[in-house]
Amino acid sequence: MNVSVDRAKCDNHGQCTFSAxxxxxxxxxxxxxYDEKVDDSLRADxxxxxxxxxxxxxxxxD
Ligand code: SF4
Structure with missing residues (x-):
């Protein structure tokens, strides 16, 4: 899967780092x-x- 973060919205407080x-x-x-290309095994996280x-x-x- 592909992951991207909208830097204009992100506040860098890091809640996502606890989930994944x-x-x-x-x-x-x-x-x-963050990693932009992520194995699908980590999809839930x-x-x-x-x-x-x-x-x-x-x-x-995807
Ligand atoms: S959880 Fe916080 S640090 Fe992570 S992408 Fe969202 S705004 Fe940015």
């Missing part, structure tokens, strides 16, 4: 980094991250 820590992480500057994102900034496509 192998995909989303905050760097040393506190800025969100990524969908949960998208659900909990308060800004609805995470877009998941």
């Amino acid at each position: 820590p192998t995909v989303f992480r905050l760097n040393e500057q506190g800025i969100l980094e 990524v969908d949960e991250a998208a659900d909990v994102c308060p800004m609805q900034a995470i877009i998941v496509t």
